[in-house]
Amino acid sequence: MPIGADLVLHEECDPAVLLDAERLGLVVAKAALRYKTPLAFPLMDLRLEKADLLQFLGVEEAAVDSFHFDTAPDEETVAGVRMADGRAFSKRIAANHGAVRHIAERTNLFPVGMLIGPFSLMTKLVADPISAVAMAGAGVTPEDDEGVRMVERCLAMSLATVLRSARGQIAAGAKAMIVCEPAANTVYLSPRQMRSGSDIFERFVLAPNRVLRGLLGEHGVDLFFHDCGELLPEMIGKFATELRPAMISLGSSRKLWEDAAVVPKDIVLFGNLPTKTFYSDAAMPVEEVRRLTQELAARMKECGHPHILGSECDVLHVAEAAETIRRKVEVMLED
Amino acid sequence: MPDLQKLYDAVLEGDQKTAVAVTQEALAAGCAPMELITKYMVPAMDEVGRRFECEEYFVPELLLSARAMKGSLVLLRPLLAESGVQPAGRVAIGTVKGDLHDIGKNLVASLLEGGGFEVIDLGADVAPEKFISAVKERGANIVALSALLTVTMPAMRTTIDALKQAGVRDQVKVMVGGAPVTPQFATEIGADGYSDNASAAVGLARSFVRPE
Numbered sequence: 356m357p358i359g360a361d362l363v364l365h366e367e368c369d370p371a372v373l374l375d376a377e378r379l380g381l382v383v384a385k386a387a388l389r390y391k392t393p394l395a396f397p398l399m400d401l402r403l404e405k406a407d408l409l410q411f412l413g414v415e416e417a418a419v420d421s422f423h424f425d426t427a428p429d430e431e432t433v434a435g436v437r438m439a440d441g442r443a444f445s446k447r448i449a450a451n452h453g454a455v456r457h458i459a460e461r462t463n464l465f466p467v468g469m470l471i472g473p474f475s476l477m478t479k480l481v482a483d484p485i486s487a488v489a490m491a492g493a494g495v496t497p498e499d500d501e502g503v504r505m506v507e508r509c510l511a512m513s514l515a516t517v518l519r520s521a522r523g524q525i526a527a528g529a530k531a532m533i534v535c536e537p538a539a540n541t542v543y544l545s546p547r548q549m550r551s552g553s554d555i556f557e558r559f560v561l562a563p564n565r566v567l568r569g570l571l572g573e574h575g576v577d578l579f580f581h582d583c584g585e586l587l588p589e590m591i592g593k594f595a596t597e598l599r600p601a602m603i604s605l606g607s608s609r610k611l612w613e614d615a616a617v618v619p620k621d622i623v624l625f626g627n628l629p630t631k632t633f634y635s636d637a638a639m640p641v642e643e644v645r646r647l648t649q650e651l652a653a654r655m656k657e658c659g660h661p662h663i664l665g666s667e668c669d670v671l672h673v674a675e676a677a678e679t680i681r682r683k684v685e686v687m688l689e690d
Numbered sequence: 691m692p693d694l695q696k697l698y699d700a701v702l703e704g705d706q707k708t709a710v711a712v713t714q715e716a717l718a719a720g721c722a723p724m725e726l727i728t729k730y731m732v733p734a735m736d737e738v739g740r741r742f743e744c745e746e747y748f749v750p751e752l753l754l755s756a757r758a759m760k761g762s763l764v765l766l767r768p769l770l771a772e773s774g775v776q777p778a779g780r781v782a783i784g785t786v787k788g789d790l791h792d793i794g795k796n797l798v799a800s801l802l803e804g805g806g807f808e809v810i811d812l813g814a815d816v817a818p819e820k821f822i823s824a825v826k827e828r829g830a831n832i833v834a835l836s837a838l839l840t841v842t843m844p845a846m847r848t849t850i851d852a853l854k855q856a857g858v859r860d861q862v863k864v865m866v867g868g869a870p871v872t873p874q875f876a877t878e879i880g881a882d883g884y885s886d887n888a889s890a891a892v893g894l895a896r897s898f899v900r901p902e
Contacts, residue, residue: 420790486757489750545750634840637874673840
């Protein structure tokens with residue numbers, strides 16, 4: 356997704372910004388103005404919902420990033436997460452919500468929220484989600500296997516956590532929500548299983564996201580669906596037709612002008628310059644950024660699909676390469 | 691004597707329960723542990739790798755096969771150790787300092803084990819000192835570094851530099867991988883090899899230990 360807020364944030368050189376709603380809101384607004392967009396895309400931080408869930412479950416803050424369940428949480432724990440929806444958010448999350456509120460109330464920009472998708476959050480809670488999902492896809496039931504039971508219950512907790520995050524951002528004034536599902540890809544979900552008729556994509560990805568989509572729809576909030584993972588065209592088609600986002604953002608491995616064939620014309624395609632490689636002049640020279648940008652713009656114009664030029668991912672700050680990254684983003688936006 | 695083709699099939703199909711059951715039967719019938727590995731399990735994993743390369747198999751299938759193989763190896767390893775059989779190589783693997791992503795690293799670790807290597811899994815967010823200890827104290831002759839984020843890639847260079855400063859760089863081969871890592875980057879930071887997928891990482895590790 357858009358990298359602007361990340362680039363501006365790193366100019367601030369003050370980590371306290373992340374806990375200060377007003378200053379964070381200013382960073383988001385500054386990024387939107389600098390990169391000439393009315394969409395106030397927030398700072399991407401896909402660790403927030405995991406931290407929110409684990410804080411509730413009593414995991415120490417320092418252990419959150421590396422925490423994985425080693426057994427399936429019991430049903431009471433899952434129910435407890437669902438019931439505790441009204442609890443206060445952490446300072447960091449509250450600052451994010453405050454930044455959305457700043458945009459909504461004090462600027463003319465379009466306030467956009469962001470959260471991790473339920474499937475991707477589940478994959479952060481389990482050490483080996485891939486095997487467990489594949490086993491589920493092969494017909495192993497939660498009753499038969501601890502791993503399958505663990506991914507199912509963690510997915511239920513993830514959905515509850517993500518819905519809570521969405522409600523918080525909607526209350527702050529978000530008019531659209533970027534739902535990031537980078538793990539819903541062909542590394543985590545076997546194309547072999549999906550093509551042989553397994554329900555894993557429906558069961559683990561589409562179904563929980565449909566619930567989230569329902570919540571957004573109830574509040575008139577648009578869905579911007581982001582998935583920078585490796586995908587099959589049929590997965591993109593399902594995202595489009597089943598979740599009905601206003602916008603789909605994809606990774607640089609996709610040719611957007613080809614994916615346009617499976618995405619209805621009323622859904623904007625966003626992306627997808629390979630910003631993950633912008634740090635390296637050898638892997639991605641400035642001239643190649645210019646060429647790729649021009650090619651993408653021309654191809655999208657040719658295919659006639661609504662398109663917003665953007666980056667593939669926000670996670671790109673490399674201190675020693677900050678200037679070359681910034682330069683390449685500017686080249687993207689020339690003309 | 692059990693039908694050992696079932697062991698090959700179980701590893702190929704990622705069926706851990708059957709792989710373990712056939713291994714138990716085979717050991718009870720007096721089969722040599724090394725023979726089970728070299729004649730059935732390693733060829734099955736090689737076939738898994740081949741299917742991965744030609745996109746018949748994908749990462750989930752790789753993991754399930756590796757899981758089946760590991761299930762059997764749990765039974766076989768103590769017997770191999772007793773008889774003094776040495777692994778193909780000893781790999782210290784970890785995701786570099788600052789990076790908590792371990793799916794790719796776990797996959798490579800599983801496939802290396804399946805390929806006959808002893809794996810010292812240092813986990814995620816691993817400081818350079820831990821790699822140095824694994825070389826000095828546990829005899830690792832290959833260091834495998836993983837990073838998912840561009841933010842954490844510089845820690846690969848830091849780790850290699852630390853191996854040099856500790857005087858152990860010449861004792862090991864260093865391989866790197868991860869989504870943002872490129873062959874150019876691997877060369878720039880002084881790694882010995884780069885792999886863009888887990889299956890190829892096993893081939894790379896084998897090339898390091900192959901007699902010249």
